[in-house]
Every structure is written in structure tokens, then in C-alpha cells.
């Protein structure tokens with residue numbers, strides 16, 4: 001099935017090669033165990049010791065079985081043979097009992113460790129995803145990596161720890177079986193290996209096929225989940241029906257699901273074929289091992305007692321080797337996914353914002369942008385190009401321009417959300433590049449174009465603006481009044497304690513304008529020296545808009561306000577207006593100057609004013 005380019009652009013992982021993976025495994029295992037260690041040292045140590053002890057008890061059991069055979073198949077009267085077998089038999093019973101106990105204890109410890117590893121890995125992932133700079137979120141390669149790490153990587157950390165233990169225990173068991181065989185007849189040893197190699201090969205190949213297929217499908221899954229989300233969520237439900245796009249979306253999802261199904265069927269077929277080949281070859285080699293044992297007996301090269309022990313050791317050895325190949329294969333498979341997790345954590349660490357000592361000043365007199373250029377990843381041209389502007393304390397600065405002219409991007413640079421690739425942003429003469437980015441953002445309050453609808457209570461939706469400070473309900477109410485939200489919040493079923501999410505019982509939802517008023521209240525509550533409002537009134541009715549601007553002007557007394565709006569009437573009173581076009585400032589001045597200049601601003605203003613007059 002043909003898929004669009006953006007669904008197939010995910011790069012194949014460079015490292016599915018088995019030998020390469022084997023070389024990386026020790027490091028991956030170590031990293032996975034480190035996660036366990038970080039989660040709980042005691043439990044990790046307990047799991048390790050108990051599993052090792054279980055392996056040793058199994059080995060003792062195996063050796064004592066050979067002793068039992070040896071005793072029973074000796075020449076001589078039966079009672080004597082039984083007597084000769086008794087010590088080994090007792091040891092066997094003891095070993096089995098101890099092994100049973102150890103295994104239970106190991107399972108219990110393991111049961112505790114596994115979720116702890118998962119928890120640690122998940123927390124690490126979330127810590128990193130919230131630590132990277134905002135621009136990283138616009139990089140599709142990083143998002144793919146994040147998706148892979150989220151989908152399977154965290155689980156893989158847990159599984160890798162589990163399978164690492166399996167590898168250890170089967171190695172101990174195998175060493176015991178191989179040791180016994182080597183003592184009984186060295187020629188039997190290679191037979192043992194031969195019997196398991198094909199299954200091992202098949203298992204590794206199957207794992208690689210699965211991983212590669214996952215890699216190919218990752219973008220398709222992401223897209224499909226996105227569409228499924230659109231079809232199952234409340235917010236788009238109205239538009240989906242209004243535009244009757246149901247069928248269109250269903251066809252699109254069906255197309256993606258078909259691509260996934262076809263790929264999975266294709267892989268399943270190849271995996272089955274691989275496994276059948278592996279098992280057939282292993283069966284053949286096992287037959288050869290037993291054939292060789294018969295030949296050794298037949299030609300008198302081996303005693304019957306030894307042959308009995310050897311047959312048992314071969315049986316156990318093949319079992320252990322199969323366990324080992326299975327465990328190594330699982331380690332390999334999970335290693336591939338865990339490598340995604342590791343890769344993602346490394347990538348995110350590289351993209352993490354610098355942790356600088358110097359903090360932004362509490363207040364500023366002047367913020368200056370000097371020839372600032374910012375481009376989004378993979379964009380052909382900059383969203384903000386060579387922009388210089390100055391904001392002074394107490395000023396209201398307006399950014400105007402047509403859609404896509406770069407206003408929001410410029411605001412994000414001012415808010416410290418994006419770092420420009422060229423040019424400088426200075427606060428009272430100090431380059432913000434040398435200050436801790438979070439300390440800049442602490443001094444900024446932003447009303448986003450699409451404010452986040454936090455699934456929290458109305459009170460927290462406002463208080464989250466300064467969640468680090470304890471606040472009284474009175475203070476929250478004051479901010480709500482400033483943002484014109486108090487009245488409607490008081491009409492909610494539980495007033496300030498009403499949960500604002502329809503996804504939970506008794507949760508309430510708000511209108512677009514009410515959400516926007518909450519966002520404005522949140523920004524007021526933040527009480528920062530720089531307030532950036534990206535179309536704060538787009539959803540507000542005329543009275544609310546008038547009130548918000550009046551308050552903004554009051555607020556600007558000791559602060560600086562950057563205002564982005566398409567409502568030209570609201571811009572008139574700004575101290576300075578910058579007009580953007582294709583990312584560049586094409587005009588600047590106050591309203592009178594810009595009207596006199598008769599450029600883009602005058603055009604936009606006259607257009608809107610005449611629309612109102614003729615209405």
C-alpha cells in the first residue's frame with residue numbers, strides 16, 4: 001500500500017545487526033541494571049543474589065542426578081546399587097527443595113523490582129521530555145525517538161533486567177550440564193551446541209524482523225492514534241459532525257490500519273518460516289547427539305551408567321541452552337528497544353537547556369533584541385528574520401502583521417521559549433544566553449494563543465501561574481477578578497473547587513472565552529515584570545475585551561506588556577507598534593506615525609475601520 005512520504009520517512013535503525021548488538025549488550029545490560037539500582041539497591045541486590053543461588057542449586061541438582069545414575073547402574077546386587085545412589089539422591093532432594101525456596105524468594109523480589117524499574121524509567125523519560133527546549137518539540141526526528149522510547153523503551157528497561165537474570169541462571173545451569181558432559185565424553189559437547197544453534201539463529205532473526213517492522217510502522221501508528229484521538233475525543237466531536245468528515249477520517253484510519261496489518265502479516269509469515277527452519281535443524285542436530293551417544297555405547301567407548309548420566313545431561317543441557325538462547329534473544333530484542341530508550345535519553349540530554357548559574361534580574365528597565373533570527377527545524381526560511389526592537393519598563397508594545405508573519409514566534413523568543421540562532425536578546429545590557437533559561441521565564445507571564453485547558457480545579461487553573469508560592473483563595477480571587485473570570489467561576493457547581501474537565505465525574509467545561517479569561521487571570525496571577533499576550537481577546541466578547549485592555553493598561557504601570565492582536569483598535573494606544581511581514585519588521589512607531597507613513601499598518605487599520613463603519 002502506498003503511504004505518503006511523511007509516514008515512511010522514519011529512518012531504519014542503523015543497529016539491528018546481531019554482532020554489533022552483542023557488542024553493545026554489556027553496556028545496555030549495565031544501564032538497565034543501573035536503573036534497577038537507582039530504583040532500589042536492596043531489591044536489585046536481593047534479586048541478583050537469589051537468582052544466582054537458584055542457578056547454583058539447579059547445577060547441584062543436575063550433578064547429583066548423574067550421581068544417582070552412576071550409583072544405580074553400577075555392577076553388583078540391587079540393594080547395594082540403591083545404597084550407593086542414596087547420598088546423591090539425598091543431595092538431589094535437598095537441592096530441589098532449596099531451589100524451590102530460592103526461586104520463590106527470587107520471584108517475590110523480582111515482582112517488586114520490575115515495577116520499580118518501570119517507574120524509574122518512566123520518570124526519567126518524563127523528566128527529560130519536559131527539560132528539552134521548546135524548539136526540540138518541533139523536530140520530527142526527536143518526536144519519533146520519543147515515541148519509540150515511550151512505546152517500548154520503558155518496558156524494555158524492565159524486561160532487560162528480567163532477561164538479564166534469565167541469562168545468568170541459564171548460563172550457570174548450562175555450565176553444569178556441559179561440565180558433566182565434558183567429563184563423561186568430550187565429543188558430546190559440540191553436539192550440544194550444534195543442537196541449539198539453529199533455534200538461537202531463528203530466535204534472533206525473528207526478533208530483528210519484528211523490530212525492523214516496528215520501526216517502519218512507528219510513524220503510521222502515531223498518525224493512526226492521532227486520528228483515533230480526533231474521532232474519540234469530545235473537543236473535535238462537534239466539528240467532525242458539522243463538517244461530516246466521519247467517513248473521510250474512517251477511510252484514512254482504515255488505510256493506515258490496512259498498512260499495519262499487511263506489514264504485520266508479512267512479518268508473521270517470515271517469522272514462522274524462520275522458526276520452522278530453526279526447529280527442523282535443531283531436531284536434526286539433537287538426533288545426531290543421541291545417535292553419537294548410541295554409537296559410543298555400541299562401540300564400548302562408554303559405560304551404560306555414564307551413558308545414562310550423559311543422556312540426562314544432554315537433555316538438561318539442551319533445555320538450558322534453549323533457555324539461554326531464548327533469554328539472549330529476548331535480551332537482544334529488548335536491547336534494541338532499550339537502545340531506543342538510551343538513544344532518546346542521550347539525544348534529550350544534548351537538547352536539554354543549559355543549566356547556568358546566573359539568574360535573570362527580578363526587574364528590568366530595558367529588553368533589547370538585536371538582529372534576532374530564528375528558524376524552526378527543517379524550515380526553508382526563518383520565521384523571525386533580523387529583528388531589532390526595544391521594550392522599556394512600563395511600555396505597551398504591540399506586534400501586528402498578517403497570519404504567519406512571525407508574531408507568535410517573536411513573542412516566544414521574548415518569553416525565553418526559543419533561543420535565536422543569530423542575534424542577541426539582552427536584559428539591561430546582559431545577554432540572556434548567559435542566564436538560566438528558566439530564570440528568564442520566571443519573570444514572564446504569557447497568555448498563549450491557545451491556552452492550555454489544564455484538567456485541574458478553577459482555583460488551580462489560576463494558581464498554577466505561581467504554583468511555587470503558597471497562595472490564599474483571596475489572592476486567587478483577586479487575579480480572577482482582574483482577568484474577568486470571578487463571576488462565571490462563582491456560577492460553577494463548586495465554584496473555585498470545580499474540576500475543569502469533562503473527562504471526570506462532576507467535571508465542568510467552559511466556553512472558549514471563559515477559558516481565555518482564566519488564562520488572562522493566570523497571567524495576572526503570575527505577577528511578572530513582562531506580560532506577553534498573544535491574542536488574549538480573540539474569544540472574548542466586546543465588553544470583556546474592553547475590560548481586559550483597561551486592566552492591561554493599569555497593569556502596565558510598573559510592567560511591560562507585549563500585545564499581539566489582529567484587532568487594530570486595541571493597538572492604537574500602544575506606546576510602540578512593530579509591524580511584521582514574513583518574519584521581518586517592516587514598520588515601527590506609534591499609531592499616529594504609522595498612519596502618517598501610510599504603509600502596511602495604515603492599510604490594515606483602514607481596512608478594519610472601514611469594515612466597522614460600513615457595518
Ligand SMILES: Nc1ncnc2c1ncn2[C@@H]1O[C@H](COP(=O)(O)OP(=O)(O)OP(=O)(O)O)[C@@H](O)[C@H]1O
Nearest residue numbers: 138376379383401402403404405406407408409410
Ligand atoms: N512549531 C512550528 N514549527 C514549524 N514552523 C512553524 C511553527 N510555528 C510557526 N511556524 C511557521 O513560522 C511562521 C511564523 O508563524 P507565527 O505563528 O509566528 O506567525 P503569527 O504571525 O503569529 O501568525 P498568526 O497571526 O496566524 O498567529 C509561519 O510561516 C509558520 O508556518
